[in-house]
Amino acid sequence: MSTEQLAVDAVRMLSIDAVQQANSGHPGMPMGMADLAVVLWTQFLNVDPDDPEWDDRDRFVLSNGHGSMLLYAMQHLSGFPLSMDDIRNFRQWGYPTAGHPEVEPHLGIEVTTGPLGQGFGMGVGLAMAEEHLRANLGGDLADHFTYGFVSDGDLMEGVAAEAASLAGHLELGRLVYIYDDNNISLVGPTEWTFSEDVPKRFAAYGWHTITVDGHDRPAIAEAIGAARAEEGKPTLISAKTHIGYGSSVQDTAAAHGSPLGEEEIDKVRAHFGWTHPPFEVPEAVYGFMRDAMDRGRQKHGAWQERYDAADITEYSSYFEPVAPAVPTPVYEAGSKVATRKIGGAALNSVAAIRPDLVGGAADLASSTNTIINGSDDFSAGDRAGRNIRFGVREHAMGAIVNGMTIHGGLRAFGATFFQFSDYMRGAVRLGALMGTPSIWVYTHDSVFLGEDGPTHQPIGHMAAMRAIPNLYVVRPGNPAEVAGAWELAMARTEGPTALVLTRQGLPIPENNDPAPVAKGAYVAAAGDAATLIATGSELPLALAAREQLAKQGISLRVVSMPCREAFEAQDGDYRAEVLGAMPRASVEAAVTFGWGDLTGSGGLNIGIDHFGASAPAAVLAEKYGFTPEAVADRIAAWLA
């Protein structure tokens, strides 16, 4: 038996033994894709187990993340610092060998996957990042491929369909996906649900497609070679594989999501002639796999020489950028300017300082004011452009922005109307889980977008976004807060930030002092009868209501709270000082859900707990009680 074959079998045995030990997991996929993985790792993937985070490494994405043991087995055998003890403790508390891969670049786990389709989309983002960096920094310093394994389930997901269409359009020739075409999904044969002609679909998207026997290793190597050679199109290699290869449940859904059982594992051992006990791998396999990594080490060494010889000033501006100070855009006091427009100015202030800032919108660049001035579009013909046109593909935008950001060297943003954050929520949540500092620009943030009506009017979206851990949701209410919001977003390195901006104009205040957005909330106007907390477009409303109440002799304190998460990260003294000991109210043009957390028993929460309507914004403000007079009246009645 060849050492290569021994390595393939080792991957299979490690995977099924670990799943058995954990008493949960997915053995069938690693058994089916082991040949593909061993060929990819030993003959193509240029990575360096001694320095897994080397900037110019090839990227690998396991989009069918339920087959996580395949990745752990490969990284362990290849010499990444992922130990046999980690594998023994697959799916256990405190070990990096989670049920689905969780991003750990130092172990060669590039992204978190499991929710199907996300890995497919992030891989497109990784490939776009490489193209953009290569165009701007040169092939001496940026020159690698992105590989991914994808499954039937991935290909059924809309996020993957969107990303595939864009990848074809952008002619991402260095993106190579291997499709585990095994005819089985979790519950049964794919013929129950999935009878499309996958290669034809991908050809329609503009992909290069190859079909190969996923257990014929020389043919696999040839296919990957051909994929690499086609630099004008992304490649989908449809690899015909047998899920649960070598077991008696091969080619059935029984191999998908449950341990095989000791008895069956014994049979598999016999079938492969595998005589080693669980979690023991012959030295020859380690030698074979680890020696193969020398290709990547040598690439790394050559890259390092070029890096050491280069002027890395520009390189550092991508890979070691500084958090920018964002000046407050200046407008005439008393005029009305939408925060989306102010956001466009702030974004451009950042972009002028930070060449690594790239991004765009899902067919709404002009409406969201998210065009980087003076830069071209990123396209098949121009990889240096910083403006990315995602098309009407919100979910793929989410995954791609996550992928570009997690690649390193870039800070990416994606923009759409706030309502469509629903479409990309899977990606927003995954970015928060990964701790990826993607930036989301959401405009048209309330019913006050007006005539487009309730289909486009966010109501529950502020609350829904605040419910995602590690996502900062920032809704600024004037130019100083918009500048502070962008500054906060750029300063965050451990998680994403959503900027929530108005369609409609807000009055520009006289006072243009910097706002402490990083603290989340602050006293915007003093008062001693009650505290009214406001966000975004309701900040000027609250201040106007305060004027009304002053006429009635009621002294209202207004707290601006552009970012509740940042506020909750402050110390208790600061929070108590800002919220005050007076009765508390809140005003936000959205569901009141969650505001009681801050306003407490007897608090007043002014919001909109129903869907909106199609009408001009001023009419809606009148109907829904979002005028200074109506807010003042409610507060006066509440305090009476």
Next chain:
Amino acid sequence: MSTEQLAVDAVRMLSIDAVQQANSGHPGMPMGMADLAVVLWTQFLNVDPDDPEWDDRDRFVLSNGHGSMLLYAMQHLSGFPLSMDDIRNFRQWGYPTAGHPEVEPHLGIEVTTGPLGQGFGMGVGLAMAEEHLRANLGGDLADHFTYGFVSDGDLMEGVAAEAASLAGHLELGRLVYIYDDNNISLVGPTEWTFSEDVPKRFAAYGWHTITVDGHDRPAIAEAIGAARAEEGKPTLISAKTHIGYGSSVQDTAAAHGSPLGEEEIDKVRAHFGWTHPPFEVPEAVYGFMRDAMDRGRQKHGAWQERYDAADITEYSSYFEPVAPAVPTPVYEAGSKVATRKIGGAALNSVAAIRPDLVGGAADLASSTNTIINGSDDFSAGDRAGRNIRFGVREHAMGAIVNGMTIHGGLRAFGATFFQFSDYMRGAVRLGALMGTPSIWVYTHDSVFLGEDGPTHQPIGHMAAMRAIPNLYVVRPGNPAEVAGAWELAMARTEGPTALVLTRQGLPIPENNDPAPVAKGAYVAAAGDAATLIATGSELPLALAAREQLAKQGISLRVVSMPCREAFEAQDGDYRAEVLGAMPRASVEAAVTFGWGDLTGSGGLNIGIDHFGASAPAAVLAEKYGFTPEAVADRIAAWLA
């Protein structure tokens, strides 16, 4: 000029005049699709303006809902009760002519559209409903087509891609979509983002595809005829159209999303030789359009005769079903049973009484326990089956279930893991906005799904779902509550219900009395020191903590709150009585966000405000303080 041409021009002029009057809207699409609409309405669409809600009418979906004026113009001219006053007041408060179509069956507006791709998906559901009803009730009583207009934007959306793949797989031959292939999206030419070969993609899905000049009416009629004749495949007619047809901004994005302006409209008037003032239509056009509706009226008359002659007992069981009483599934007290499993029993109790209940899961039928026993799969070969296999297509499942439910005659459900509710949120939210009583079955509802890890563990999902107006979110904690949850879901007619169920077993209580789930919350165990509100799997936990506290002499009152929305709909007295005047705490294995609304100042909210981890459920319970001892300790410390 032919009256048909006059009608086409009337549609165009009404559309651009209404957009101009509203000073917002999308004129270009109606100008480009007017020929298509007039041919479809006058030669094919079998509807009855005198009885727009006739069960067996053809269904029409305007998936590119931003072109809403096209639909309003068509329905007005065809004699639906949509007046010229409604059109004059396009996008104004109190009128049905919203910026994007909002479901009004009495006006012939079948579904709410605007968020792109949703209409595409709902249309697939409408076609599936027709197939299923025809199979079960016979072609005498169910026999119609589903038509839709779709745009570049629709086809870029993942939800449409998922739905298209499933529609092809299911061979939905009575589904006919006309694609407005105008090469323009909101911000510019589609060549910026969308260069795929659409007909080839749809052919790969198994669709029948036709390409036609969208302004050549005889060719359009021929294409629709050919689409109808192909009953083995859904059809996509790619109609090459000119957005903003006849204006000087024709074929540009300038025609997409802004009023043309008075000056330009004058030019368009001259171009078409249109001499009528705004909002005036020649009688000949009304005559032409309304006479054409006689075809539908006659179909309706013939249907009515068949209906009157038929035994409609079975028909009524679909179209006039009764809300079922759901018995509590019985298990041995003290044993542990997952609420997903109990849910499967309750679902089958309902299904036995309600033949109109159909549905399935996104490749997770066995895990979500959502198989209707004794029924086959709905498939290309068997339309009578009630079990629908959606594949790994959560978002399309959402749109399709909405479509099937809104069709009439069916009550549809869709199931997946709770975490993946993020993927289908666009559809869930739209269903709530439409007031469609779709049922969502979400299992694996917390970190206590265990080893699959944080990618699959919902954390913010309860809060995020509760933030959607008009959605009832029900998280039951024992068999009686599960039965009550299904009963509540089936009794709701004005909006959707999400059932949130555990993967892990919960202890079966001794007491099997019916639970007042419809009231949202109730006192599960008396006490006088404090109230602890619990949901779902935390109900038995709270009761166990109460036992612990009793040993310390602390008398804890436990309130079970399976449905916060239902509770908030109760009168103030009931709510006050349930919540009590004692200090309040809450316990839920999810973010605490929003619980302060109920527990108030000084309240204690026990939750998990961070992502989970991959480990066995019992380990997570220990680590995160979700054991009876830990909960009791926190409450004792809080009360001390």
